[in-house]
Amino acid sequence: xxxxxxxxxxxxxxxxxxxxxxxxYDTSExxxxxxxxxxxxxRQMILVIRQEAYKQQNATENRFSVNxxxxxxxxxxxxxxxxxxxxxxxxxxxxxxNQGGKLIFGQGTELSVKP
Amino acid sequence: xxxxxxTPRYLIKTRGQQVTLSCSPISGHRSVxxxxxxxxxxxxxxFEYFSETQRNKGNFPGRFSGRQFSNSxxxxxxxxxxxxxSALYLCASSLDxxxxxxxxxxxxxxxxxxx
Numbered sequence: 001x002x003x004x005x006x007x008x009x010x011x012x013x014x015x016x017x018x019x020x021x022x023x024x025y026d027t028s029e030x031x032x033x034x035x036x037x038x039x040x041x042x043r044q045m046i047l048v049i050r051q052e053a054y055k056q057q058n059a060t061e062n063r064f065s066v067n068x069x070x071x072x073x074x075x076x077x078x079x080x081x082x083x084x085x086x087x088x089x090x091x092x093x094x095x096x097x098n099q100g101g102k103l104i105f106g107q108g109t110e111l112s113v114k115p
Numbered sequence: 116x117x118x119x120x121x122t123p124r125y126l127i128k129t130r131g132q133q134v135t136l137s138c139s140p141i142s143g144h145r146s147v148x149x150x151x152x153x154x155x156x157x158x159x160x161x162f163e164y165f166s167e168t169q170r171n172k173g174n175f176p177g178r179f180s181g182r183q184f185s186n187s188x189x190x191x192x193x194x195x196x197x198x199x200x201s202a203l204y205l206c207a208s209s210l211d212x213x214x215x216x217x218x219x220x221x222x223x224x225x226x227x228x229x230x
Binding site for chain 1: 148150157158160163171173203205207218219220221222223224226
């Protein structure tokens, strides 16, 4: 079965500091995508960053980067120079194999950025 | 390009009633997926439609149904509402259902409260 696990229900970080959110997953597929989504208090789900499994280079989007370790099935999100607007729920997700539009989500990590 | 829109944004119903939620995908997107989000169960996949056909279905009772129109707009219906159906219902659209890339763009959600 394909699963996604986020072991940190809540985290907090001081503004301008760096924080890392953890995610592990399980799949028997060799090529797939992984996503981090952000859901702020407004509830609008926004894609933060994506990683293609066959690419060894870790994806980076401005202050957001991932540490992708395929063998360990680990996909952590690092937020540098945290800003108040980063306060949100963060979900790790990946597409269910051969099931088109179905995304499998982790339980989420609630991140609070404190001034 | 306009994003995914969902109507209504908020809805209050009583047990036993039925409800219809609407989702308009991004122009050109043919795949629409629905998710239920609750504090206890997290994000759960309801179903996915592509070219007016249901392609995938999650593990929900038959009271939950949906359809997709020729313009890709989708509706989901919940009949005989129960208290446990109170949730945020998210709709997501994507271009290509067959691709493992499958980036989904989410709407703002419909908050359903069942009294």
